[in-house]
Amino acid sequence: MVHRIVPPFAGMLAVLSLSFAPSLTAQEQASTAPEPAAATARESYPPTLTAPAASLDTFLVLVPVRPASVITDDIAEFRTLQQRARDEGARAEVLQQRVEERMRLVKAGKDNYDARAGAAKKLDDAPTEQAATAGKKAAEVRVKHLEQRRELRAAEIDMAEAHERAAGAVVQSLQKELALEQRRAAAATGAESGAVDVAQGETAIAALELQVLEAQREAVRQRE
Numbered sequence: 001m002v003h004r005i006v007p008p009f010a011g012m013l014a015v016l017s018l019s020f021a022p023s024l025t026a027q028e029q030a031s032t033a034p035e036p037a038a039a040t041a042r043e044s045y046p047p048t049l050t051a052p053a054a055s056l057d058t059f060l061v062l063v064p065v066r067p068a069s070v071i072t073d074d075i076a077e078f079r080t081l082q083q084r085a086r087d088e089g090a091r092a093e094v095l096q097q098r099v100e101e102r103m104r105l106v107k108a109g110k111d112n113y114d115a116r117a118g119a120a121k122k123l124d125d126a127p128t129e130q131a132a133t134a135g136k137k138a139a140e141v142r143v144k145h146l147e148q149r150r151e152l153r154a155a156e157i158d159m160a161e162a163h164e165r166a167a168g169a170v171v172q173s174l175q176k177e178l179a180l181e182q183r184r185a186a187a188a189t190g191a192e193s194g195a196v197d198v199a200q201g202e203t204a205i206a207a208l209e210l211q212v213l214e215a216q217r218e219a220v221r222q223r224e
Contacts, residue, residue, distance in 0.1 A: 063213065068182060071181060079167075092157045096150060099150045103147070103150070106139050106143050106146060109135075110136055110140060114132075120132060170219045176215045177212045180205065186201075187202075
């Protein structure tokens with residue numbers, strides 16, 4: 001028995017539209033331009049399905065019938081989310097580079113404090129040695145803080161890449177679904193005549209349905 005299968009990535013649009021950028025430091029906020037407002041996500045995906053065309057045998061339909069215009073709108077929305085994730089990843093990479101540059105400077109300062117403390121110790125200059133030692137310890141704390149921010153930026157980049165892949169997988173599945181609906185529309189208008197043409201058309205539709213289902217499964221896997 002053949003059952004109707006609903007696209008398995010319901011709700012992904014709302015999930016991918018959530019902001020995943022962590023809070024910035026005051027310096028990063030000052031050096032980073034404001035991000036554009038996020039696109040409003042649909043409450044549910046896919047939208048309410050329409051009835052299949054009269055010429056389709058509903059018992060054999062694997063992929064529910066949806067208007068091509070609705071599928072096109074979904075493609076546009078997921079492409080927007082895909083680009084947004086790409087932009088988030090690029091922004092995180094820039095901030096990560098700034099952290100790396102700052103870390104190099106702080107480490108160089110720490111080494112300088114260490115050298116000054118050693119020289120002061122040889123000269124028996126206790127005040128200078130104490131000041132240099134304190135500066136070195138402060139630099140070490142700063143390095144640890146920067147290392148944490150570097151890990152945070154790396155995690156943000158990974159998340160952005162995952163969101164981009166997930167949105168891209170949905171776009172591919174929607175494009176296949178659009179091709180399927182166009183093929184169904186051609187069959188419903190009677191563009192195919194003759195038993196052979198009809199049989200070939202049904203075979204092509206069945207093959208497209210399997211491609212859509214596999215693309216939807218891949219979209220789900222990309223979310224995991």
